[in-house]
Amino acid sequence: NAGVTQTPKFQVLKTGQSMTLQCAQDMNHNSMYWYRQDPGMGLRLIYYSASEGTTDKGEVPNGYNVSRLNKREFSLRLESAAPSQTSVYFCASILPTSGVTYEQYFGPGTRLTVT
């Protein structure tokens, strides 16, 4: 049981390049999330998917797109990277879509630098 996995671990992009961050979970969770972590700002929600087939914007969605490929996988795409997107990106998942609150499980993160 690997939990939440993310690829790649590190990435350096030039301004204007595109890339996709991959996330997968093997816990049969319904909901998945993408966060970015910046110094002094905690974690901020970019996009989330409450269940397979649905996606919604979070607090800071501009410049990003997401795809819930299936129940296991939730990818984050940067179409045209900007230096302001330099950050550490975390994927997380949780079992229920609503009701009782369970903990979110986090992946190890992807450290992205845009030059």
Add this chain to the structure above:
Amino acid sequence: GNSVTQMEGPVTLSEEAFLTINCTYTATGYPSLFWYVQYPGEGLQLLLKATKADDKGSNKGFEATYRKETTSFHLEKGSVQVSDSAVYFCALSVSTGGGNKLTFGTGTQLKVEL
């Protein structure tokens, strides 16, 4: 909207010292409260949680009590160890139809020295 305010770090303590990290919140609705810990180079792990007023969450010697009257969820540990050095995040979640979204504080870095 929802927000979490936690004390700024870094906090530096000697081993076996008492730890308090303050956390207060504002929320629409009835939130669940969490403390997450992030060790260097890793993702976040749940440390403890409380889902209703007066609940006490505890784990690995850490405790926090859900205080609705003061909208607080302060983290405490009686005797810290070097291995507790990490960043600690307070967070809340208000269950809605779409998502169990977490709202995080900015994090407090703890450094424990011998």
